[in-house]
Amino acid sequence: MSRHKVFVTRPLPPVAEPLIKRLRQTCEVEIWPSMDDPAPTAEKIRSLDGLATYGHEPITDAMMASAPNLKVISNIGVGHDHIDSEAARRRGVAVGNTPGVLSGATADMTFALLLAGGRLLGPSSRYVRARQWRSYDPNLFWGCEVHHSTIGIVGMGRIGYEVAKRARGFDMKILYYKRNRREDWERELGMRYAPLNELLEASDFVTLHAPMSPETKEMIGAAELKRMKRTAVLVNAARGGIVDHAALHEALTSGEIAAAALDVTEPEPLPFDSPLIDLDNCFIAPHLGSATVETRLKMIEMALENLMAGLNGKPLPYSFLERT
């Protein structure tokens, strides 16, 4: 029997070597060696049986059409907006992702961003690095109180839930917005559902955790930013495309909101000439939500399990999509 051909779109860390070794026992595995090139082209995919995506390059219907043997796409991550899942379903290609395992790490990162934005950790750290800290200046870098403030959580799935749990530890008042209410979680966590506009107007911190979709594309635009408090901080830990970046720049420079803290941008990475990069009130991390040793390793493990199952024609253990 010929060995399955598998391609992984990013280099994996040395700690994942035993998992890869196991995969190599039954498959011919190619791992893209560089971060710079747009790895998953139609040309690349043509001869594959399995594809593991790590990153967000689009996997389109046309690409799948060029790969007659493709059985499975295994995404090393939970968000799958870059994969045309409908086309995959139609073509009988299984699609897997890694739900649940990264919720805690992403919620931790959300709080890191929230605190960094609220307590001005970006500009204050740059001030020290620039050797400007010559005496104790009690008038510098006054931020906003986090404890006992109001957090507005947009998107109440697994990650939103974990954020709400952490917000309780900070004695925050918790509002949330989601298409379908979670009354069980409202009772459990003492949080209140609010329509989006009300949430934006009442919150000191607005954190975004909705999946990227045509409905959520730029759901935070000029009108929404205007509704927020002038003292508010916007945190995006979901997908950059949920926020209109031009409107965000305007809101941050005109004082419509106090600060933003972003783990995700549109596009990714941000072009070096993006005006957001130089704003002191915009803290930006390079998409680190799930970047802890434990979480990343578990994600790789789950994704490789998915890959093996798909190659062997078995149902994927972790998937949002049923194979038809």
Ligand code: 8YV
């Ligand atoms: C992933 C993420 O690391 O899982 C997600 O949706 O945003 C990240 O945690 C990233 O998507 C790489 O695939």
